[in-house]
Amino acid sequence: MAYRGVITTVRPLLARLTRQEWSGGEHLPHSGGFIVAGNHISEIDPFMVAHFLVNHGWAPRFLAKSGLFDVPVVGTALRQLGQVPVYRGTRQASESLKDAAAAVRQGDCVVIMPEGTLTREPGLWPMRAKSGVGRLALMTGAPVIPIAQWGVQNLLAPYARRPTGLFSRHVMHVKAGPAVDLSDLAGRTDSAAATEATARIMKALTVLLAEIRGEEPPGEPFVWDGKTRP
Secondary structure (H helix, E strand, O other), X not given: OHHHHHHHHHXXXXXXXXXXXXXXXXXXXXXXXXXXXXXXXXOOHHHHHHHHXXXXXOOOEEEXXXXXXXXXXXXXHHHHOOXXXXXXXOOXXXXXXXXXXXXXXXXXXEEEOOOOOOOOOOOOOOEOOOOHHHHHHHHHOOOEEEEEEEOHHHOOOOOOOOOOOOOXXXXXXXXXXXXXXXXXXXXXXXXXXXXXXHHHHHHHHHHHHHHXXXXXXXXXXXXXXXXXXX
16 A cells, blocks of 8 residues: 555656656566666666556565665655665674565565665776675575666766756666576575676676667776775
C-alpha cells in the first residue's frame, strides 16, 4: 500500500519534470527475483531507476545507507517501502546481504549501486566497485541485470544539495542490458569468485553507459582511495 501511494504521487511528478529515453526493458525478467546493478552519479539516481522499473512492472527494493533510516520521515518511509539498510563498516554489514538475498529469493527486484557511493571518477564513469553485488549474485544464483543511467546529474549534480534546471525537462537516459553471464561461477562463494563476478557486472554496466553517452570509457576503472573528492 505504501509503495502504491508513492508511485501515485512521485511517478506523475517525474514524468512532468523530466523526459525519458529508456531502452532495454525486454531484458527484465517477467517473474522471479533478480538483482539490478546501477551506476551512481547523483543522490537522486534511485528515483530514476525506480521510475524505469515501476513502469516495467517492478516495485524495486534498494540497498540504502543505514544512516538514511535514522532521518525523520525519510527513515519511516524507507521502512514502509521495504528498503534494505546497509550497515557499512560494521558487524551488521553481512546481515544486509542476507536480507537482500532473502528478498531476491522471495521474488523481489533488489537494486544495488555496487560502488557504494557517488562515483569519484572525474568523468563520472563507474569506479571499481565493492564486491557486495558479486557476493549477492553468487548467494542467490539470481539474474543480475545491469542498468545504466545518465542525465540525472543535470538535475542534481554530484554532491549538490539543490537541484538546477528543475523545470528544464532534462532527458533521463536509462538503459537495461542482458543478464551478466556468471554461469561458470555458480556454486562458488569464495572472495575471488565474488571479485570476478563484480568485475564482470561493472564491465557490463560501463559498456551500457558508454553506449548511452556515445563515448569511450577509461581503459581501467577508477580506484578511489576512500578519502579524496574531485
